[in-house]
Amino acid sequence: MRILRAAEYRSMPWKNGGGVTTEIAVSPPGAGLDDFDWRVSMARVESSGPFSQFAGIDRTLAVLEGEGIVLEIAGYPPRSINRTTALFSFPADAQTSAALIGGPITDLNVMTRRSRMTHSVERLVISAPVEIRTEAGTTLILCLDGDISVPAAEPVRLGPLDTLLSGPVSTGLLVQPAHEATLYVIRIRAIAGND
Template sequence: MLSVKNSPANIRHHRFNNYPMKPWKNGQGSTLEAASSCDQQGNADGRWRVSIALLNENSAYSDFCGYTRSQLMLEGEPVTLTVQQSSGTEQRIVMQPLSLLRFDGGAEVCCDLRAPGVKMFNLMSRDNKTSHVLEALYSADLPARPDSSGEALLIFTLSTNVELQVGQQGYSLGQFDLLEVQQPEGQVICVQSAVGGDVSAIIVRIGGSSSLPLKPDEVSNNLAAKLEQL
C-alpha cells in the first residue's frame, strides 16, 4: 500500500484509522474528520468538509447556516431525523444504511436513535463558494472511470478493499478511507476492483458542473447510480 508521502502533491490518501476525532460545533456529539478544503498555505478555509458523524445518543445537529449538507448512513440501526425548516414545516425521515439525505445546513435537525453506534457519512459545502455532486459507484460496474471535472475529486470507499489508479500511481484503500485528488481534470482515474458490498465507493466532485437550486429535503432509501447535484 502506498503512503501519502510517496504520492503526487495533489493527491492525498486519508486513512480511516487516522481520522482525528473532533467535537460537534454544538458539543452534542463527535465526528471523525476525513478531509477538508485548505488554502494555498495549507490552512482550512471552510469551503467543504467530509467527515463521519458518530451518533450514540439522541441529539440536535449543529447549525451550519450557509452550507449545503449531504448525509449517507453507513452503519447502525435505523435513525429518525426530524428536520425543521425556516418556513415552519417539519419533516420526519427514517434513515437506514445507504439512505441519503440532503438538507440546508441552517435547518434545525434532531436525531432519534434506536441504538447507539451509528455512523453517518457527512459532506458539507459552502453555498457561496462551491458546490458538490455525489455519485454511487457499484461494484458490478467496475472497472470504472469517474468524471474528473471540478476542483477536487473525492473517492470515499464503502467496500473493505478498493484498488484504483491515478495516472501511473496505484492505491489500495480500506473501508471508509478517502482519496482526495486536487485539480483532477485531465488525469486518468480508474477504480479497478473492490471486495465486499454492492456499492464500492461514493464519488464526490467538488465544484463540478453548474449547481441546481436546492430542493426541499428528501431522502433516498435506494441509492441511485447517480444522485442529483446539490
C-alpha cells in the same frame, strides 16, 4: 492525487459538543468549523438529539453503519435514512434533530459553503472495474468496505474507510475492486465566479 488513510483522520468534538466527529478532509487546509469552504467528515451518533447548525452551509448525510435515523428538519417532513436509502441533502443552518431507529449509527457528512461551493454525493456498490467520472474541482472517493486499487504511475490501494482525494483530471479514474466494495464518490466544485 492524495491518499488519506483512516488511521490519520482528525477527531474533534461536534460543534454543539454532543459527540465526536472524524474529519476526513477540509478546505482550506486547517480550517475550523466556522470558516471552511467544504468539509467531509464521519460522526458516531450514540443518542437521539439535536444536530449542530452551520450558518450558510449545505449538507448531505448518509448512514454508513447502524440501523438508521429519522431526521426532523424545520420546514421539511420527517425523513428516515438508513444504509440503503437515498442520500439526503438539506440546509445545515436549519434547526435539525435526529432520532435513532435501533441504536448508534455512523454517518457521513459532506458540507459546502452555499455562497462559494456546491457538491454531490453518490453511493456505488461495485464488484468489477469501473471508471469514475471527475470534473472541475475536487473528487473524493471514500472506500467504505472492501479493497480497491487505482492504476496510476504509482498504483494506489485503498482499504476500508481510506479516501482518495483528486483534483480535476482530464479523464476518469479507473477503480478496481478486489471483491465487492461500497464507495462514496464526492464531487465538490466552486460556484461560477468563485474559482
